[in-house]
Amino acid sequence: MSRRERKALKNLQAQQAAQAKFDAEQAKKAEKQAKQQAAQAAWEAKSPEEKKQTYKVMAAVAVVVVVLFGIMAACNSGDDDKAAPATDTTAELGEPPVETSASDLGAEVEAALLNANGVTSFTELRPTSPGWGITSIDTMGDDTVRVHVQELMSESAKKKTGSWTMKMTCSEVPALDTVVVRDISGIDTNVFKFNIGPMPNGC
Numbered sequence: 001m002s003r004r005e006r007k008a009l010k011n012l013q014a015q016q017a018a019q020a021k022f023d024a025e026q027a028k029k030a031e032k033q034a035k036q037q038a039a040q041a042a043w044e045a046k047s048p049e050e051k052k053q054t055y056k057v058m059a060a061v062a063v064v065v066v067v068l069f070g071i072m073a074a075c076n077s078g079d080d081d082k083a084a085p086a087t088d089t090t091a092e093l094g095e096p097p098v099e100t101s102a103s104d105l106g107a108e109v110e111a112a113l114l115n116a117n118g119v120t121s122f123t124e125l126r127p128t129s130p131g132w133g134i135t136s137i138d139t140m141g142d143d144t145v146r147v148h149v150q151e152l153m154s155e156s157a158k159k160k161t162g163s164w165t166m167k168m169t170c171s172e173v174p175a176l177d178t179v180v181v182r183d184i185s186g187i188d189t190n191v192f193k194f195n196i197g198p199m200p201n202g203c
Contacts, residue, residue, distance in 0.1 A: 105139045105141075105142070105143070105144075105145055105173070105175065106136075106137040106140075106145045106146075107139070108169075108172075108173050109137050109165065109169050109173050109176055112168070112169035112172040112173050113137075113165060113168050113169055115172070116168045116172075117129075117131070129164075130157075130160050130161040130164035130165075131161065131164060131165070133150050133151040133153075134147055134149055134161070135149070136148045137165075140178075141178075143175050143176060143177035143178060144176075144177065144178040144180065145165075145176065145178075145179055145180070146179075146180040146181075146182055146188070147161060147162065147165055147179055147180065147181045147182070148182055149161060149181060149182065149183045149184075150183075150184060151183060151184060152183055152185060153181070155189060158181040158189035158191075159181075159191055161179075162179040162180075162181045162189065162190075162191025163179075163191055163196050163197075165179045165181075166179055166191065166193055166196055166199075167196070167199060167200055167203075170199050170203035171200070171203050177192065177193050178191070178192050178193070179191045
């Protein structure tokens, strides 16, 4: 078979394929038209009451679809609201900031005393030390602590313990200004920084 004959054969096959495709499309169109005509005929054959009932069903379906879309939209909107970050209105309302608790001055003084003497407890001090009988130190204010001593003391001994406490901690706890010494009698003796003699270097 020559080249011309092969080319002619290909063209013929292409034409046949195109014709077959066209015929198939026409058959589909004819089938679709036949179905539409049958549906139209069936619709026209219905009585007015049947047509009215059909309209009602279609309207009900449309309402259901609209309601479903509305519910879905509302759900999506609710999710967006939940995802939105909450606005901090504290600044707008002018509410006062939360106050932080003051530092425990008594604990600071106690730690400074133990550290200065190289011990972990006042009972480790020598009995002759002014701090040997101390059992606890409480915070009374921003610059005042109360030293509890588990023994009966004279006024001068209380002042000595207060001065010793002030001098031993002045470099680490500069805020300390007043030491209240209480012995087992329950009577307090106040020792003020300005009444104490020369303070150690660094105070």
